């Protein structure tokens with residue numbers, strides 16, 4: 274059973290011109306436990322609106338959203354300030370955890386664990402408005418993690434983070450996904466999408482690809498003869514998105530005949546292995 278099921282979900286807004294802006298236009302999506310879905314697409318393609326629908330922040334104009342009974346969905350929004358409720362770190366955790374964690378000791382334990390996990394070393398009475406944008410982003414991620422959600426929706430969670438913090442968040446997500454949490458991660462950095470099980474690509478409010486990362490970046494290379502593959506554009510290319518460096522390099526190596534046509538490396542270490550073969 275999916276944790277969240279969207280059927281022909283639509284979010285339409287009235288634009289100033291009097292026309293309708295179809296931010297999400299007929300998207301069907303099932304989110305299952307323990308999967309990591311990357312949502313990719315150009316600016317304005319509807320990713321954040323879809324995230325808000327999954328979290329339950331945005332009402333549908335049409336279609337349905339069904340969630341498993343008692344489901345805990347937490348989101349981290351693109352603008353870190355938009356979701357901060359407390360003045361201090363202590364308050365922020367307290368507001369977030371109090372509705373479902375009664376014990377103060379348990380709240381404190383979860384707060385310390387979550388802050389440690391994301392690498393934030395501030396005392397609980399730190400005033401949030403004095404944190405940097407990246408630190409606020411890390412705080413929001415920590416608050417979401419502390420509630421141990423069934424579904425975690427992250428809208429460009431690493432946009433303001435330095436490479437070290439970005440890697441830390443990626444490995445936290447790998448670990449929560451292993452424990453059964455479903456993660457929906459919106460990103461413009463397609464390197465991040467190579468870690469996920471599934472990519473969903475949006476274009477003008479519609480889902481134009483839903484499948485494994487290797488087919489998104491390489492197309493269906495396994496069955497198609499190399500001569501045809503060379504002429505075909507991959508789903509990533511059709512959307513004019515910038516593939517990860519590893520994929521670009523592998524495609525060039527394939528063109529030059531230095532890499533097996535069936536190879537689909539996504540991460541640098543996989544490319545090295547394929548090249549060595």
Ligand SMILES: Nc1ncnc2c1ncn2[C@@H]1O[C@H](COP(=O)(O)OP(=O)(O)OP(=O)(O)O)[C@@H](O)[C@H]1O
Nearest residue numbers: 286294295296314315316317318319320321322323
């Ligand atoms: N509250 C709103 N009222 C009117 N139009 C909106 C509203 N929110 C979003 N839109 C429009 O819906 C479309 C999709 O926006 P959305 O923010 O979901 O895209 P996105 O893919 O997340 O973009 P980005 O990558 O730039 O963050 C855009 O054309 C946007 O202008």
